[in-house]
Amino acid sequence: MAPKDVDTTVAHTATVHGYWMGSKDHFTASWEAAERGDERLPERLRRLDLGTGFRAAGFIDVEVTDRPHWLACERSVWQEAVALDPGGDPALRSFHDEGVRSLEYSSAIRRVMASATAP
Secondary structure, three states, X not given: OOXXXXXXXXXXXXXXXXXXXXXXXXXXXXXXXXXXXXXXXXXXXXXXXXXXXXXHOOOEEEEEEEOHHHHHHHHHHHHHHHHOOOOOOHHHHHHHHHHHHHHHHHHHEEEEEEEEEOO
């Protein structure tokens, strides 16, 4: 969960840095809440708005598009993780537990691809 003083409606410093360094095109794959404010999600994810962040950094031609097939593939991985028997293996236990946590809120998120161009 993000600290309360993190403003997710403004550009991340890495995005601003890329802009300052003269990068022309920017792309990122991420998650956004299917419905802003969904209490099942961590606060940072509830408030994340990639389009607003890119625009706040000064980018133009901002597009944020859903990638539902990416989310479907991700869910398949987590379902496999949950189905496995980790036995005494701590790495498999961690993978299993992450799958359980991820599937709890996977219906509340959307996978997105964001792109933007520097003016």
